[in-house]
Amino acid sequence: MAQGNDDFNNDDFQDMLHSMFGFSGNGFGSGFGGSSSSDAHDGPIPVDAVIDGEERRAGSGGSAAGKGSSKGGSGSSRHGGRHRGRRAPSPIAQRIAQWSRRAFIALAILLAVALVAGYWWFHPALNLQSPGVWMWVLVIAMAAIFGFKIAALRSEKHEKLFNRLVFVPAAVIVLFFLGVLWGEPFMPGNAERYATVLNTTDGDFAKDIEQVDYSEVPVIDRDSAVLLGNRAMGSIPEYVSQFEISPAYSMINYQGRPVRVSPLTYADLFKWFSNRSQGIPAYVLVDMVTQEAEVVRLKDAIRYSESEPLARNIDRYAQLKYPTYMFDQKSFELDEEGTPWWVFPVQKRTIGLFEGTTVSRVVLVNACTGETEDYAVEDVPSWVDRAYPSDLLIQQYNWSGAYAKGWLNSWLGQQGVVRTTPGTDGQLGYSYLAQGEDIYLYSGVTSVTADNSSVGFILVNQRTGESHFYSVPGATEDSAMASAEGQVQNLKYQATYPLLLNVSGQPTYFMALKDNAGLVKMYAMINVQHYQSVATGSTVAATQESYLSMLAADGTLSEDEAAASGAEEKASGKIASIAQAVIDGNSHFYVTLEGDDAIYDFALPDMLGIVRYHVGDAIEFSYAKSVEGDDAESDDAATRQVTKFGAIRATSQGKDSDEASPEADASDAAAMA
Template sequence: MPAQGPDFKDLFEHLRREKGGKGAASGPSLVDQIAKWSRRALIIAAIVLVVALVVCYWWFHPALNLGSQQVWTWICGIALLAILALAVAAARSIERAPLLKKLMVLPGAVIAAFLVGLLLSQPFVPGNAERYATVLTTTDGDFATDIQQVDYADVPVIDRDSAILLGNRAMGSIPEYVSQFEIADTYSQINYRGRPVRVSPLAYADLFKWFSNRDAGVPAYVIVDMVTQEAEVVRLEQPILYSDSEPLMRNADRHVQLSYPSYMFDQKSFELDEEGNPWWVYPVQRKTIGLFGGTTIARVVLLNACTGETLDFAVEECPTWVDRAYPADLLIEQYNWSGAYQGGWLNSWLGQEGVVRTTSGTNGELGYNYLAQGEDIYLYTGVSSVTADNSNVGFILVNQRTGDSRYYALERGGATEDSAMASAEGQVQHLGYQATYPLLLNVAGQPTYFMALKDAAGLVKMYAMINVEQYQSVATGSTVEECQEGYLTMLAADGLLSEDAAADASSQREVTGVVATVAQAVVEGNSHFYVTLEDDPAGTIYDFALPELIEIVMYQPGDTIAFRCGEKIEGLATVTVSELL
């Protein structure tokens, strides 16, 4: 009987191994399970995997470029699958297992290369901080010389939110469009035929509307004049076929990426050429530090939104009607690199001597605005010290087509944009108006914040001007002309401008004549009297706003009247009166 003991022990060990090795609760590994598949099952799995990868590439269309982190995600994922496949093959063939395990080093090396490339892109790597600081080259400029004197015919008086309200209102006047389309949220600011405007294409309202209208395409785009506040839905002879609202082959992003598979595209914009044809503008990124660092723009691809035609230009050769070759967010990031690392990486963390950054915006967004000069759009943002951000030490203007960057220092420092907005809102706190993000103007050689004041409905009610360096006083007015007059008077009172210079800078003129007609209307809840004068060949219509000019109610046709008003602005039907004399 004692001799049978070892047999029971061997049987127990055999049963334990059958149940999974060391413990009965543990099961076979994933590799062991896959290793038991038949060859046919493995071939089918491989085909399904390849088809899935092709479909995913078509749908997500990542750039086939080693500078793209998105494509590295795919590469590392494939490398991990390769390691799994080699492990399965090693489990199926004991003889070839040593060789297959050695081959796992190759996909492992690919993953290691990604980590090394990521490391070499960091600013703390020796030499990288200096390279980051020079991605954007900024030179010093003279504000009074470089920036043209303000022309109120070109001053945008509304922001993006107001443009959206005006665009929706214009869209609502066309019932056949409202039922099928909506306005895309693009609203790019561009210079169109010498005027600052925001443009945005229509988009299919939903997937079913796309299915019903995909053959005819998108019939129009919306353009909002930021000076006159006029919005228009522009009908196209040839419809827009390539847009964001196209889900399949005519999706604009997919069409461009598959046409240029190795290009890494940055944020696109919607623009118009001088003939009013709609284009998508795609900046092409180039990485200059490590695998992923030092992003800049090397080329620009233009996509005709109607035909699908693409044009490829070096960034310095793109057409002059293109306004946004360099995205605003990228320019802000580039300048912040130079502001942080001009003294080296260690200084950016410890001493922080001379370290500056662009000023922050509101609602968690970047703080910048746009300035129209000639044919180009310039990005504006203030610059503050990283150790004391309660005032600006200067500001920058960057040409979004060429990338030319200029820095303008403030001798005595200046107000930050958010403090200027707070000052303007405090001036009209009894009305509860909200200030838009400031626009930088050159008024009589003085850098000046200009902003609109909006009511709770988002409608512009007043305007404000604040000197960037002398920001204690605020000039407001119901019209741009009235605000300007108050601002020039304030500059003269503060000693920043002589009375003669203030008079020369004023666009106001005195008019005397005999009233021909008087008409009253209510515009956006405010009463206005519109007056024409006898013997006026131009037939100018003068706008008297109430309650500021309440005395106008006493005038009748035939009465002699004298008043002060601005010059007539092209595109505006009326001339605003600032004062009765």
């Protein structure tokens, strides 16, 4: 009766084992082929077949048959019912079961070596909350089931014990699926946990967001930074033949400037073999404001990088040094002295086995020396900018937007359900803004129905994880991009993903316009609430001035407010010299005045009227006080960006001519366009 119960309880599971491992249907209690008589032994059982519950042992002639016949009565009474209707073990299982003890020892050693080598190469985190390590656990569990069934085949004496031990790895598999289920948002209490992983508070746009400072605004996107970095790399031939630029291009705030930085990597395996002793000699730095790129040579070379294939591979090095840490997306950063570091956020699961990911610690690895530092996330040095990866922050906010009012509401009623705005390719859409010492992730927020309007935007400090939501209803980023591209549709420029800036208290989208070669040609500013009106210019200062004039014209700002926000000064005098230059495909006229050492930049086509003037002409114009980081107050020879001019009297060759007007300049620009 007891044996019958064992078979009944294990029939369903044995079918699963048969499909997984090729075993025939033998219950955990009955063994793998069972015993046919009282002459049991400890060696392998050379089973040929099981037919109607009767075993035939391999042998020769009638002696074996007779021997089986003489004991057939007792064997049938004891075991016949137990084997009746059972399938024979698979041929592979039979062959493995007949291996010698030495073969099994050799196999065990080989598997152990393979396991250690696999761990070293793939270096999964030794943490039960890591999906990667569970793949190994499941493989080991299934291998254990296979091993126990083979052991039951080999030892009739202990077959019942081995068959019952199969439940241990089977329970591990069941535990895995329960852990996955435990983290689902429909489980009781989980929706609230998801909604509070990222604590977002409401902010006041006019108070929290500082007036725009163009010395800190990134005017190019990542693709343009990559293009500039490749150009800088091409200027150093000895590096081009041996190294490439890593695709990392981390956005950081370095010495008060928003920059993207990326290390060099070995061009291929042979280049690594040739240069591994010297290491990687430099990294690429791209200023996101001035668009200047340089290859920075290091006194101490980078020896821990992504392109190292063996022990100095940065991912393997960090994981083996901290085997239980679950690392998130790393970034490449610089401290204030220019020393390169790898920044590894350490994940923490807060819901179920695998869900509710956040960051609890940060590990810093010196890219040159391999020195490591381990900090709680709230204690990381101020120069670290990316303790929280961008994609993780977007995911966390989307959790709060979806589950703030419960899981059921996220599917049915969807009241108040919001998400971050998607990018132009349907993926995550976000950008970065530098404020103070930190980098802030920016993304718009829209309803889950994915319409063309936004309900506001979020700014999240990537070092501290502090998150604020600003209620600024208006157009989504892709709508603003389409509007800006439509303004210059004859030029076929493409808009970059916009930033949201505070321009004279107005929430304003700011973006660059690039040509087909990826070069920035113009800039655009669009009021979030009135995105049909677009101000463009060939320089940031000219774009700002045009935008303020537009706000004054439509009544959003008064004339005095627009003038006060222009941050400009006036200059006048006679032209001492005038010269033309083409920079990145755009024409510029550079003018100096008599008695003034400053150089004034008239960028075309905005300042097209300058083509009328010659040396000796009197001119009056306005220029930006600070142009993309230049301090005009302290440097008399600084280049100053002209924003508008007019009301002048030409005096070439000592003869006065008619007074020109801004309207004439505007008509010239329109004719040229």
